[in-house]
Amino acid sequence: xxxxxxxxxxxxxxxxxxxxxxxxxxxxxxxxxxxxxxxxxxxxxxxxxxxxxxxxxxxxxxxxxxxxxxxxxxxxxxxxxxxxxxxxxxxxxxxxxxxxxxxxxxxxxxxxxxxxxxxxxxxxxxxxxxxxxxxxxxxxxxxxxxxxxxxxxxxxxxxxxxxxxxxxxxxxxxxxxxxxxxxxxxxxxxxxxxxxxxxxxxxxxxxxxxxxxxxxxxxxxxxxxxxxxxxxxxxxxxxxxxxxxxxxxxxxxxxxxxxxxxxxxxxxxxxxxxxxxxxxxxxxxxx
Amino acid sequence: xxxxxxxxxxxxxxxxxxxxxxxxxxxxxxxxxxxxxxxxxxxxxxxxxxxxxxxxxxxxxxxxxxxxxxxxxxxxxxxxxxxxxxxxxxxxxxxxxxxxxxxxxxxxxxxxxxxxxxxxxxxxxxxxxxxxxxxxxxxxxxxxxxxxxxxxxxxxxxxxxxxxxxxxxxxxxxxxxxxxxxxxxxxxxxxxxxxxxxxxxxxxxxxxxxxxxxxxxxxxxxxxxxxxxxxxxxxxxxxxxxxxxxxxxxxxxxxxxxxxxx
Numbered sequence: 239x240x241x242x243x244x245x246x247x248x249x250x251x252x253x254x255x256x257x258x259x260x261x262x263x264x265x266x267x268x269x270x271x272x273x274x275x276x277x278x279x280x281x282x283x284x285x286x287x288x289x290x291x292x293x294x295x296x297x298x299x300x301x302x303x304x305x306x307x308x309x310x311x312x313x314x315x316x317x318x319x320x321x322x323x324x325x326x327x328x329x330x331x332x333x334x335x336x337x338x339x340x341x342x343x344x345x346x347x348x349x350x351x352x353x354x355x356x357x358x359x360x361x362x363x364x365x366x367x368x369x370x371x372x373x374x375x376x377x378x379x380x381x382x383x384x385x386x387x388x389x390x391x392x393x394x395x396x397x398x399x400x401x402x403x404x405x406x407x408x409x410x411x412x413x414x415x416x417x418x419x420x421x422x423x424x425x426x427x428x429x430x431x432x433x434x435x436x437x438x439x440x441x442x443x444x445x446x447x448x449x450x451x452x453x454x455x456x457x458x459x460x461x462x463x464x465x466x467x468x469x470x471x472x473x474x475x476x477x478x479x480x481x482x483x484x485x486x487x488x489x490x491x492x493x494x495x496x497x498x499x500x501x502x503x504x505x506x507x508x509x510x511x512x513x514x515x516x517x518x519x520x521x522x523x524x525x
Numbered sequence: 526x527x528x529x530x531x532x533x534x535x536x537x538x539x540x541x542x543x544x545x546x547x548x549x550x551x552x553x554x555x556x557x558x559x560x561x562x563x564x565x566x567x568x569x570x571x572x573x574x575x576x577x578x579x580x581x582x583x584x585x586x587x588x589x590x591x592x593x594x595x596x597x598x599x600x601x602x603x604x605x606x607x608x609x610x611x612x613x614x615x616x617x618x619x620x621x622x623x624x625x626x627x628x629x630x631x632x633x634x635x636x637x638x639x640x641x642x643x644x645x646x647x648x649x650x651x652x653x654x655x656x657x658x659x660x661x662x663x664x665x666x667x668x669x670x671x672x673x674x675x676x677x678x679x680x681x682x683x684x685x686x687x688x689x690x691x692x693x694x695x696x697x698x699x700x701x702x703x704x705x706x707x708x709x710x711x712x713x714x715x716x717x718x719x720x721x722x723x724x725x726x727x728x729x730x731x732x733x734x735x736x737x738x739x740x741x742x743x744x745x746x747x748x749x750x751x752x753x754x755x756x757x758x759x760x761x762x763x764x765x766x767x768x769x770x771x772x773x774x775x776x777x778x779x780x781x782x783x784x785x786x787x
Contacts, residue, residue: 326611330594330604409603437602505568506609523609525571 280484301372303473332361339416341373406435414443427502446518588614622688633699
């Protein structure tokens with residue numbers, strides 16, 4: 239149904255039919271006002287109220303195969319990206335980390351391993367938050383298998399735009415491959431700024447824009463021709479992975495995101511490209 | 526697939542506004558250009574505070590991000606703030622060098638005033654200056670080999686050289702060197718060599734009050750003066766040396782087929 243719905247929307251979009259029809263076709267609740275703001279969901283234009291729900295559907299569907307798909311799609315390189323990401327953060331003792339959109343725990347578990355290796359667990363804690371309960375369940379299962387200390391982890395279902403935490407309650411905020419799926423990036427950044435204490439660090443790992451034209455061509459071919467097929471074969475999900483590659487193209491590039499982070503109030507904002515800009519690490523401080 | 530690590534510091538994008546008034550209340554300015562300058566000042570003030578506190582932890586934790594974390598905690602920031610200094614140890618060493626260079630300049634200004642009353646030969650002035658600089662390292666003596674190692678890593682070599690050149694340039698200037706010829710280079714290279722050699726001597730010197738290092742420094746400076754005199758005398762007494770060097774150079778150029786000078 240989901241897949242059909244999306245296809246249907248695209249055809250209707252192309253035929254320039256009214257918004258009302260699209261909405262009916264998607265069988266969404268049509269309580270939204272006609273002048274409601276629009277946003278993108280992959281290459282489609284949808285009402286802002288719909289995006290959250292659609293993203294939710296995508297991740298509900300992919301949660302179980304999330305890790306397998308990440309490994310196959312990136313040839314395992316996503317692990318290296320995440321390792322570098324954690325290394326750049328360089329946790330020390332008394333690190334209170336909030337890992338947003340970290341459902342399956344990839345970042346949080348790296349964090350725990352990092353502090354264990356350095357023997358600086360003293361005063362450390364991680365809150366893993368995700369808007370999607372399915373992803374959190376996968377993460378909880380994994381943490382049990384890895385025999386991680388449950389005292390160091392808190393699981394919290396939360397929306398990155400409305401974090402249920404007090405001001406100044408964390409000193410590190412990470413969001414890996416999550417910011418892209420948030421409807422209002424600026425709101426999520428403001429929330430990040432709010433929950434961080436002065437001196438706290440914001441770090442974002444996200445797909446970005448490739449800076450080399452040959453690489454860009456290869457990357458586009460791979461993204462549009464191979465990834466959706468892979469998604470269909472391995473996870474039985476074509477549309478979810480179609481969304482994935484489209485949403486990457488729609489996400490602001492390195493410089494634009496840097497400006498957005500600065501606008502939210504962060505200082506010393508920098509970014510670092512990995513693998514020619516396929517992903518970028520953005521970092522900022524609340525000073 | 527190769528992973529390319531590229532770090533692009535973006536702080537430098539802002540054009541620095543010319544006059545930054547430190548005493549002005551921050552955030553009150555509505556002028557964007559000025560507030561940008563103030564922002565930068567605010568950020569560098571914080572960095573300065575953190576690094577100067579971190580230096581106190583160096584004897585214990587070394588030139589490392591642990592020392593910076595500890596320093597940040599003293600200032601009231603969480604340890605994770607060490608990320609402000611992505612080059613960790615190198616940033617800390619560089620900060621120390623810059624600060625001690627500044628301190629040394631202040632001291633040399635005092636010496637200069639003293640030497641106006643009682644003239645001091647330049648060599649003694651240089652010796653005194655280098656001694657002062659070495660004394661600044663003494664509190665970190667045990668950790669200094671680590672600092673040398675960090676600054677010898679290829680990415681840090683440019684900053685290390687820059688701070689060394691600033692040091693010898695300051696020393697030469699305040700010692701009264703106003704040469705505009707070849708001597709300008711010769712003196713700076715000579716003093717840099719003597720300073721670095723003494724620094725290396727210092728890290729294994731266990732004599733009270735670093736006496737042996739200072740003796741070593743004295744001997745090296747005497748040698749440097751001798752060599753300098755020798756070159757100068759040769760130069761004036763026998764112009765043949767100069768000529769033979771020039772002709773050797775021309776011959777080599779001709780052999781290599783670069784004889785375009787006709």
